[in-house]
Amino acid sequence: MSIDASLDLARDSSLFHSMPIGILRLSAKDAWKVIVDLRATEKRSGAFELNQDVSCALGNACLIAEANPSACVLLQVKDPAAIAKAPIASILSEDTLKRFTEGLHQLFRGQNAIVYDGSLTIVGGGEHQVAFNLWQTQREVAQDDIYLSFSSLRERISLEQAKDGLQSDLARSARVSLLGEMTASIAHEVNQPLGTIVASAEAGLRWLSRDEPDIAEVKLLLERITKNGKRAANVIATMRALASNKKSERLPTDINSVIEETILLLRTDFAKRQVTLRLDLSPTLPPVKADKTQILQVIVNLALNAAQAMADGQAWNRTLCIRTRRDGADVMVDVEDSGPGIDLHVRERLFESFFSTKETGIGMGLAICRSIIEAHGSRIELQSTPHLGARFSFALPAEHAQTNG
Ligand SMILES: Nc1ncnc2c1ncn2[C@@H]1O[C@H](COP(=O)(O)OP(=O)(O)OP(=O)(O)O)[C@@H](O)[C@H]1O
Ligand SMILES: [Mg+2]
Structure with a gap:
């Protein structure tokens, strides 16, 4: 699930609490100060880069102000107060923290939302692979509160698998409905060779029951029977292929x-x-x-x-x-x-x-x-x-x- 950047959770706190994905409200006031200072240094030395030290500084300056119930479930904390005021660096792995701080910098430069995958550190130990959304509401850039949401990648993968399954079911039912539209043609294309087969077999029997059976004529008729049998079988094979769900x-x-x-x-x-x-x-x-x-x-x-x-x-x-x-x-x-x-x-x-x-x-x-x-x-x-x-x-x-x- 992704979050619309226009969602202003500060104005609608019931939404914040009821969303089925984990959301943290973060206080970014001090983090912006760190960025402003770094950019000032950059102007002087031209050396502003988001290295590990900068990541740590920003991750420690950005504090968890509030966690919604879904976030608490994912992070396995019973009391939201237990993680309040904790720096965001405490729940993100090193790599994820780096992406988070890159995102923070993009927010600072005016972007509204950033999406990335990463891992979330469980407070009691262990990690979750999640999709992150980092965003600020559209009222102003670099406001005090920003939001970080995360939803389990496992859920996303199973949702995607369900979607793929649904699409393949839909494709199949469309093929079956195509067959429905072609019923008249198919019946005709199978009936015609069947009619020829029956007529040829009857004629063949007549040629054979003569006093002097005409083997050459019977041979021709048997060839016609074979050809028409194959033709009908081809039509059936095409129909079956259209109705089946075999892999491409x-x-x-x-x-x-x-x-x-x-x-x-x-x-x-x-x-x-x-x-x-x-x-x-x-x-x-x-x-x-x-x-x-x-x-x-x-x-x-x-x-x-x-x-x-x-x-x-x-x-x-x-x-x-x-x-x-x-x-x-x-x-x-x-x-x-x-x-x-x-x-x-x-x-x-x-x-x-x-x-x-x-x-x-x-x-x-x-x-x-x-x-x-x-x-x-x-x-x-x-x-x-x-x-x-x-x-x-x-x-x-x-x-x-x-x-x-
Ligand atoms: N050759 C065409 N000339 C004019 N309009 C067309 C042509 N092919 C498609 N369309 C238009 O495109 C629409 C979508 O076509 P599509 O095949 O996806 O669905 P459909 O034919 O309406 O339904 P079905 O799922 O049964 O195929 C049609 O409803 C029709 O308006
Ligand atoms: Mg159509």
């Missing part, structure tokens, strides 16, 4: 085949929305280093957004163009539509989680695209022209460019 794995990937796989999953959706697809895929691309399922997810999201924008905007020309091209050491992917384009006020919030202009939108599509592309060391660029459409582009590093570099 970046391998050499043929971006064009990822796009073709995406299209297979979206064909029915495009037809329903009367969207014409144009593929402009460069045939001479090197493989890129990417997590195939994640990139597939990005392209599905961008292509679905484009199709939705063109259909919802009643565009008379509904062309979705997916392009791949070489750009130096990178491979570029463009997803371009001929929809209404994106208004400036929407553009500013486009990549925020839960931002959506659609009635049934979750608003996670582009947020997820951005985090995936950023995790690949790149960024998503947007070009938009009112009434003419939008183009989302991203670059992925070519595999051999990475291994060479």
Whole structure:
């Protein structure tokens, strides 16, 4: 938890006592005098530096005026009076004291708040790793009272882990909801090869039950069965990959085949929305280093957004163009539509989680695209022209460019 520098705890003492993180009110009056003296010496000798002696002098001049209950818990003191008037140097390790005095100097020069990690010495022995906030209220610089708060890094780490877990759960539910949107396409893409398999098997049986079985014809039909079986299995594998929560794995990937796989999953959706697809895929691309399922997810999201924008905007020309091209050491992917384009006020919030202009939108599509592309060391660029459409582009590093570099 970080503290807002505008928090004036002197005016609101109940806040000081009820905050769930440790806060000390420090009397810095004498510490400012030390700094003023040192700066005066500096002017004469040019030798003002925050060395260990200066740290000690400042740490001993800065006294604990008050500790809130959370600070007492962290410091393991039962009676706040037990640490009142103690110098701050008594509860900070040498390194932390150095950072504290650097912070004090920054406050003196007018900064409102400084944040740093360090260790806090437990009065009865032992140390705590904590995140410190050192701040003064914004009324004036170098006032008598300043505040030092500290919260356990262990709590921060577990909060961050919880946040990561939440984000990955969200990303997963967005992928599952994508699958929901693609149900019609998926059913079609599995049913079609299954239909061909059944028809081929029936035909094969007929050829075999003839007086003179035609083995060559049966061979052809069996090959068709195998091909269609693989096609259906591919669709299922893609679906499973989208629904699973496996760890990211970046391998050499043929971006064009990822796009073709995406299209297979979206064909029915495009037809329903009367969207014409144009593929402009460069045939001479090197493989890129990417997590195939994640990139597939990005392209599905961008292509679905484009199709939705063109259909919802009643565009008379509904062309979705997916392009791949070489750009130096990178491979570029463009997803371009001929929809209404994106208004400036929407553009500013486009990549925020839960931002959506659609009635049934979750608003996670582009947020997820951005985090995936950023995790690949790149960024998503947007070009938009009112009434003419939008183009989302991203670059992925070519595999051999990475291994060479
Ligand atoms: N190609 C596009 N043309 C016009 N507007 C777009 C386009 N792509 C995205 N947008 C705008 O950006 C917003 C956010 O998109 P995003 O994909 O993050 O969420 P969503 O599509 O609304 O919901 P979902 O979580 O279901 O994807 C959309 O609601 C839409 O207003
Ligand atoms: Mg979307």
